[in-house]
Amino acid sequence: MPYIPNTDADRQEMLAAAGFASIADMWEQAGVKFPAPKLDGIPAGKSEFEVMSYLSGLAEKNATHLINFVGGGYYDHIIPAAADAIAARGEFYTAYTPYQPEASQGTLQAIYEYQTAICRLTGMEVSNASLYDGGTALFEAMMMAAHITGRRQVVISAAVSPIFRCMIECYCRNLDLERIEIPDGRGTDSALDSLTAAVTDRTACVIVQYPNFFGEVEDLTGLVTAAQAKGALAVCSAYPVALGCLKTPGEMGFDIVTGEGQSLGIPLSFGGPYLGFMAVKAKYMRKMPGRVVGRTTDLNGKTGYVLTLQTREQHIRRENATSNICSNESLCALNALIYLSLCGKTGFRQVGELCMSKAVYAREQLLAIPGVTPVGSGAFFNEFVIETPLDGAELVGKLIDKGFAAGFPLGRYYPERKNQILVAVTEKRTREEIKALANAMEALL
Amino acid sequence: MAKYYAESHEWIELDGDTAALGISQYAADALGDITYVEIPAPGKTVAAGDILCTVESVKAVSDVYAPVAGTVGEGNSGLEADPGALNVDPENTWICKLEGVKQDSLDGLMDADAYAKFIETL
DSSP, rough: OOOOOOOOOHHHHHHHHOOOOOHHHHHHHHOOOOOOOOOOOOOOOOHHHHHHHHHHHHHHOOOTTEEEOOOOOOOOOOOHHHHHHHTTTTHHHHHOOOOGHHHHHHHHHHHHHHHHHHHHHOOOOOOOSSSHHHHHHHHHHHHHHHHOOOOOOOEEEEOOHHHHHHHHHHTTSSSSSSEEEOOOOOOSOOOOHHHHHHOTEEEEEEEEEEEEETTTTOOOHHHHHHHHTTTTEEEEEEOHHHHTTTTOOOHHTHHHHEEEEETTTTOTTTTOOOOOOEOOOGGGGGGGGGGGEEEEOTTTEEEEEESGGHHHHHHHHHGGSSSSSSSHHHHHHHHHHHHHHHHHHHHHHHHHHHHHHHHHHHHHHHSSSSTTTTOOOSSOOOOOOEEEOOOHHHHHHHHHHHHOOEEEEEEGGGGTTEEEEEEEOOOOOOOHHHHHHHHHHHOOO | OOOOEOTTTTTEEEEETTTEHHHHHHHHHHHHEEEEEEOOOOOOOOTTEEEHHHHHHHSSSEEEOOOOOOOEEOTTTHHHTTOOOOOOOGOOOOOEEEOOOOOOGGTTTTTHHHHHHHHHHH
């Protein structure tokens, strides 16, 4: 039985309307060779055992045994076993979009509590039910600012994750938006003065990262105030674990805060699934993409949860929806909620404090190696930059052979930082592991 | 002051070259309970037929179209706290003012009698 619902007659009609005699003719006129499927090279079926052996062999090629000091937006944090056990319950695991509140109270309550947690973390007033990942969430924030202000120019710091900037550039390629990228300060700072100067009365928003990509923690209050004085919105991509300890973006006055939620109980993997979060000032909630769950009372006076403001979503507003990102990352958001609930307010702060103190220790150990020099002098959270006499990629490559993922070679995205490495330290790293990394690095320099 | 209606159910009331703009009783009834009125930003220039703002009810979010060209002036900020006023007395509750409205731009619009006949056909 064919799974393609259109008939031969349907296809002929469509081809005729487009002015083609056949599908092959369409490909030919497009200047592309007709991609005829080759099915004869597909091998015969294998047994379950053979397939598992083959796939396990492939999985073993992943370097999962390395002691990990790589961050750059995605971090190797402890995930309590209880998190997966709770998230994998059938009631949560199979739940889809909770359009029917009478059948979905558990899922809706979990999303509502997730939103509450994100609001408390970021210091903002309204959170949505999640977005795909940190990069797409930042793109959505930028588009939201353009819609709110009616302006088409955005100012973005080069100290925003190059991965996120790449995603934004990709999404923007065919949009009528002018992006102005402000070079970082060449140490580890975001060059806040240059950013402030670049914001004019034509700017929709200024986009920064907190802590920035080089790990530096900056007070962004002055930039936020200056941008808002020009009628622009201030947008921030934040690392949620840092927010347990640091001044929140809400306290600094940001209009829109997004971020990558992977650090909240979601394992590192190649490309996800990860979690984008977004929280905004209440006055912008109707311009915020994605769904929102609200708390209400039913006819009997009992607390209940429902999708709210959904008249702005695509199943009702079609092409006029605030965004076409509507289905959310519910299961990943649930993981984040469970992780945050298991840690508790104090525990979550302790995670951040451990990250900070271990990072300080690691930086001391690495800077004690002859030839290793510090980059930047600002405050940092759990990530910092060092420079060595060797090419960063080469040094990191050699350390992989010694069992360490030593850091992120910055030359990959910042050519002028060829010899620099971005080192991240989480609560998982022990004193012994940090010392071992320093010894291994010293032996190579 | 003369009042004119558009087929998209907005009304304007012209005073000199400034028009007060609202939605008709028919539109308010069709929307149901109105929960939010977006007040358009002053200074925005619109052409006839452009989307001016949105009105949100428990059922839907609907666009409000500019019946004539003009520049957005003062908004009715009272609607931010009390959007339900649009249900209570829509014909006398303006959403915003449009400035620089030209007399000859009224040609395509209906007077109250013509609009009453128009909605009977719907």
